[in-house]
Amino acid sequence: xxxxxxxxxxxxxxxxxxxxxxxxxxxxxxxxxxxxxxxxxxxxxxxxxxxxxxxxxxxxxxxxxxxxxxxxxxxxxxxxxxxxxxxxxxxxxxxxxxxxxxxxxxxxxxxxxxxxxxxxxxxxxxxxxxxxxxxxxxxxxxxxxxxxxxxxxxxxxxxxxxxxxxxxxxxxxxxxxxxxxxxxxxxxxxxxxxxxxxxxxxxxxxxxxxxxxxxxxxxxxxxxxxxxxxxxxxxxxxxxxxxxxxxxxxxxxxxxxxxxxxxxxxxxxxxxxxxxxxxxxxxxxxxxxxxxxxxxxxxxxxxxxxxxxxxxxxxxxxxxxxxxxxxxxxxxxxxxxxxxxxxxxxxxxxxxxxxxxxxxxxxxxxxxxxxxxxxxxxxxxxxxxxxxxxxxx
Amino acid sequence: xxxxxxxxxxxxxxxxxxxxxxxxxxxxxxxxxxxxxxxxxxxxxxxxxxxxxxxxxxxxxxxxxxxxxxxxxxxxxxxxxxxxxxxxxxxxxxxxxxxxxxxxxxxxxxxxxxxxxxxxxxxxxxxxxxxxxxxxxxxxxxxxxxxxxxxxxxxxxxxxxxxxxxxxxxxxxxxxxxxxxxxxxxxxxxxxxxxxxxxxxxxxxxxxxxxxxxxxxxxxxxxxxxxxxxxxxxxxxxxxxxxxxxxxxxxxxxxxxxxxxxxxxxxxxxxxxxxxxxxxxxxxxxxxxxxxxxxxxxxxxxxxxxxxxxxxxxxxxxxxxxxxxxxxxxxxxxxxxxxxxxxxxxxxxxxxxxxxxxxxxxxxxxx
Numbered sequence: 001x002x003x004x005x006x007x008x009x010x011x012x013x014x015x016x017x018x019x020x021x022x023x024x025x026x027x028x029x030x031x032x033x034x035x036x037x038x039x040x041x042x043x044x045x046x047x048x049x050x051x052x053x054x055x056x057x058x059x060x061x062x063x064x065x066x067x068x069x070x071x072x073x074x075x076x077x078x079x080x081x082x083x084x085x086x087x088x089x090x091x092x093x094x095x096x097x098x099x100x101x102x103x104x105x106x107x108x109x110x111x112x113x114x115x116x117x118x119x120x121x122x123x124x125x126x127x128x129x130x131x132x133x134x135x136x137x138x139x140x141x142x143x144x145x146x147x148x149x150x151x152x153x154x155x156x157x158x159x160x161x162x163x164x165x166x167x168x169x170x171x172x173x174x175x176x177x178x179x180x181x182x183x184x185x186x187x188x189x190x191x192x193x194x195x196x197x198x199x200x201x202x203x204x205x206x207x208x209x210x211x212x213x214x215x216x217x218x219x220x221x222x223x224x225x226x227x228x229x230x231x232x233x234x235x236x237x238x239x240x241x242x243x244x245x246x247x248x249x250x251x252x253x254x255x256x257x258x259x260x261x262x263x264x265x266x267x268x269x270x271x272x273x274x275x276x277x278x279x280x281x282x283x284x285x286x287x288x289x290x291x292x293x294x295x296x297x298x299x300x301x302x303x304x305x306x307x308x309x310x311x312x313x314x315x316x317x318x319x320x321x322x323x324x325x326x327x328x329x330x331x332x333x334x335x336x337x338x339x340x341x342x343x344x345x346x347x348x349x350x351x352x353x354x355x356x357x358x359x360x361x362x363x364x365x366x367x368x369x370x371x372x373x374x375x376x377x378x379x380x381x382x383x384x385x386x387x388x389x390x391x392x393x
Numbered sequence: 394x395x396x397x398x399x400x401x402x403x404x405x406x407x408x409x410x411x412x413x414x415x416x417x418x419x420x421x422x423x424x425x426x427x428x429x430x431x432x433x434x435x436x437x438x439x440x441x442x443x444x445x446x447x448x449x450x451x452x453x454x455x456x457x458x459x460x461x462x463x464x465x466x467x468x469x470x471x472x473x474x475x476x477x478x479x480x481x482x483x484x485x486x487x488x489x490x491x492x493x494x495x496x497x498x499x500x501x502x503x504x505x506x507x508x509x510x511x512x513x514x515x516x517x518x519x520x521x522x523x524x525x526x527x528x529x530x531x532x533x534x535x536x537x538x539x540x541x542x543x544x545x546x547x548x549x550x551x552x553x554x555x556x557x558x559x560x561x562x563x564x565x566x567x568x569x570x571x572x573x574x575x576x577x578x579x580x581x582x583x584x585x586x587x588x589x590x591x592x593x594x595x596x597x598x599x600x601x602x603x604x605x606x607x608x609x610x611x612x613x614x615x616x617x618x619x620x621x622x623x624x625x626x627x628x629x630x631x632x633x634x635x636x637x638x639x640x641x642x643x644x645x646x647x648x649x650x651x652x653x654x655x656x657x658x659x660x661x662x663x664x665x666x667x668x669x670x671x672x673x674x675x676x677x678x679x680x681x682x683x684x685x686x687x688x689x690x691x692x693x694x695x696x697x698x699x700x701x702x703x704x705x706x707x708x709x710x711x712x713x714x715x716x717x718x719x720x721x722x723x724x725x726x727x728x729x730x731x732x733x734x735x736x737x738x739x740x741x742x743x744x745x746x747x748x749x750x751x752x753x754x755x756x757x758x759x760x
Contacts, residue, residue: 027584034588041615048614119429120422121436135740136733137695140709144733147725332600339702346602359610366603367595374598 045360052357060356061086067351069343071259082352089348090369096262096334096344097373100269101327107270108277108326115282126278133275139336141272146264146340156252165244165255173258174245182233182240189229196228197221261342265334273330280326284319285311316388324381328374335370345369462721475724476731479715483732486551486706486714492543496554499534502527503557511746513753524565531558547625551706553735555625559697559707563632564690570633571640576670578641579648589641596638601699604631609703628700636693643685647678680754687747691740698736708732 014021049056065085066078072088073095114126133141150170154160159169167174178186197217204215233240245255258266288311296306337344346366353362423433454470457477465472476483485493506527509515515523535554538544550558577589596604608631613621622630651674659669679686698709706714712732716725 023582027582030582030585030588044617045614048616048618051618117432118422118425119432121433125436125440131741132737135691135695135737135744137698137709137736139698139701140729140733140736143709143713144726144729147729151723151725335600335602336699336702338602346600346606350606353610359614363603363607363611366606367599370600370603371595371598 054357056358056360058361060352060358060361063356065352065355067355069348070341071262071343082356085348085352086345086365089343089345092342093331093334093337093344093346093369094373096265096269096337096342097331099266100273100330100334103266103270104273104277104326104330105323108274109281111274111278112281112285115278116285130275130278133271134279136272138268138272138333139339142264142268142336142340145267146260149260149264156247159247159252165242167245167247167252169252170260171252171257172260173263174252174255175258176242176244177256179241179243181238182236185233185236185238186229186240189232190225192232193224193228196224200224259342261337261340264340265337265342268336269330269333273326273333276329277323277326280319280322284315287318288314313388317385320381320385320388324378324385327377327381331373331377332370335366462724465724471727472724473727475721475727478721479718479728482552482715483708483711483728484552486555486711487549488551489543489545489549492537492545495534495537495542495545496550496552499531500554500557502531502534503554503561507561528562528565547623550625552711553708555706556694556697556708559629559632559700560690560694562629563636563697564693567633567636567640567693570637572644572675574637574641575644575648578645593638593641596635597642601631601635601696602702604635605699605703607631624703625705628703628705632693632697632700635696636689639689639692640686643682643689644678646685647680647682648674650681651678683754684747684751687743687750691743691747694739694743695736708735 016022061083062081064078065080065082067085068078069076069085069088071092073091074084074088076084076088111126111129114122115130117123117126149168149172153168153170156167156169156171159167159174161167165176197220200215200220201217204217208214243255245252292310292314293306296310301309334344335346338347338350341347349362349366353359356362424430449470451471454468455473456465456468456470457473459465459468459472459474462472462475465474481490481493485496488496506524509523510520533539533542535550535558536545536547574589574593577585578593580586580589605628608627609624612627612630616622655673655677656669659673664672697707700707701710701713704710709732712728715721715728
């Protein structure tokens with residue numbers, strides 16, 4: 001009688017019935033297939049490049065760009081090289097993303113709260129806003145806002161003045177800005193205030209844990225933020241003046257300009273994304289069980305404390321992950337700038353591509369730039385998410 | 394913030410006496426607290442300042458019958474006559490004028506299939522057959538060249554049918570691809586898992602525009618010499634690749650929600666991997682993710698408008714083309730509002746459908 005075949009001692013035998021063996025075979029096949037496809041594409045690309053006499057590599061970055069860029073945060077002229085031009089594009093993208101994220105968070109939170117308002121009118125207006133804005137493609141909204149600003153708005157001479165010093169015309173939006181050496185003192189003062197608040201809140205928490213005494217950290221922080229920068233400027237004795245835009249000849253002088261492209265892009269992005277953020281905020285607040293409100297009330301907390309200590313920490317846990325994807329969406333959607341002529345990274349790379357023919361390098365630069373930004377945002381939000389996550393005991 | 398901290402007060406409002414009359418309703422809904430009064434007055438003022446003006450512009454002073462732009466400008470309202478003048482260009486693009494009944498029928502077929510897919514009675518394998526037939530019919534109608542239909546190059550396709558084709562074909566092909574990617578990401582084989590993870594994260598990390606640019610300028614370099622794919626198909630491939638990554642992530646969420654016992658139960662019945670997935674796991678996982686999937690479909694429908702940047706003649710691009718007519722300058726708002734209305738009708742009905750579906754499919758308890 002032969003021995004029954006047990007797998008354990010004779011495990012070295014290779015059999016198709018062994019899931020491990022099968023899995024290895026499948027994986028080798030998959031890797032080979034992917035490798036073959038990549039090899040096929042790379043071969044074709046190399047062949048096509050040599051046929052078309054395109055030198056690959058990033059050497060073109062040091063050549064002179066030779067095209068002007070409408071708006072730039074750093075000094076740039078056509079004589080600069082492509083590297084500088086791409087940096088300008090990247091900075092423009094980041095500027096739109098940062099401003100857009102801040103404004104959309106603010107507006108979106110406001111509308112999300114308005115959708116839960118007890119006031120019927122406010123609730124209806126907010127829900128109509130959300131339904132309309134999120135169901136119209138962003139690109140169309142950008143075209144619409146751009147057309148409104150560049151076609152429907154009056155010229156500089158008849159510019160709209162919604163607030164003193166603010167001019168809206170078809171040349172963009174003009175707003176007053178601070179000028180003079182005092183500006184850097186203000187910035188330093190703000191940084192100092194933030195550092196002081198961080199130190200103070202740590203000390204306050206420690207003291208509360210030890211003695212139970214509550215330090216009024218919120219009012220003190222607000223006072224610090226608003227008082228430290230002006231005081232620092234006042235004692236430094238440097239000059240600071242408000243640069244008001246005014247009409248000179250056919251255009252404005254002074255102040256800072258938001259170009260029509262930038263203004264349309266920001267309005268479009270903020271209006272579109274805030275509708276999504278509103279839904280995120282609403283579902284976050286609604287996810288907090290009603291019993292939590294009642295229990296906190298039963299403990300004798302006042303409403304503002306209930307919101308800050310009980311409801312918001314629980315709502316944020318639901319809000320943060322979808323909020324992260326909305327922030328990523330703003331960043332990625334800022335690439336639509338190319339359609340209305342705002343010089344973001346996609347637009348600059350597009351011009352570079354057309355001039356040099358370096359298609360592969362160009363697309364790789366775009367993808368690398370967005371991947372870096374996306375990954376940094378999601379890393380930061382993941383860090384924040386773990387910080388506020390539920391600690392189960 | 395005070396508007397949020399209302400639940401304790403909201404309970405009192407449920408008292409029937411307050412609700413019974415209009416005054417009671419207004420008191421509880423509009424004027425319950427000083428802050429509420431202020432908000433009501435402010436928003437009412439805002440509405441009074443804007444809504445009558447908009448109604449006057451869009452309806453009362455609007456011109457729907459003018460023959461020239463000059464006539465239209467005189468009225469001071471919206472010029473809907475411009476839309477009427479250009480509607481064939483906006484809806485069908487550059488498709489030969491006499492043949493435009495073909496894209497019209499194709500559009501109706503696509504809409505019919507989409508509506509049909511929403512009816513639960515048709516959620517069975519025959520739906521695949523219906524879809525295949527419909528897509529083939531659309532292809533025949535659009536291209537022509539058989540049954541005595543004139544051949545029409547796809548560079549002439551445009552307008553609404555093109556938008557619908559890009560989104561429906563995109564979703565129809567991205568869906569199976571997305572399912573495979575989701576299964577791959579949940580796989581226990583490290584090589585397959587990492588291939589899928591890299592693909593999904595790479596695609597989700599970059600904007601659709603960069604993929605479209607890639608399809609426009611890089612794809613021709615990838616292909617062997619003498620072989621070329623036309624621009625529309627390249628854009629379609631980019632949309633499919635993009636949608637697949639997002640669909641995969643959604644379906645992965647559904648797969649993760651299936652309890653382990655289901656997998657073990659299927660295996661103990663002796664089912665192999667594909668039988669287990671096809672018969673046990675995927676039907677349950679897909680049911681859970683239908684609402685978010687509809688959300689992705691809406692997003693994809695809106696995102697097809699991005700093909701404008703590589704010069705494909707979809708609905709948005711057709712609108713831009715209509716605006717270039719020198720004799721009808723300055724009516725861009727009317728046109729953008731019209732296009733926005735088309736997109737809105739599609740997206741809004743899809744999202745309402747998804748909400749009703751969510752209600753019907755939710756088998757759990759309600760709060």
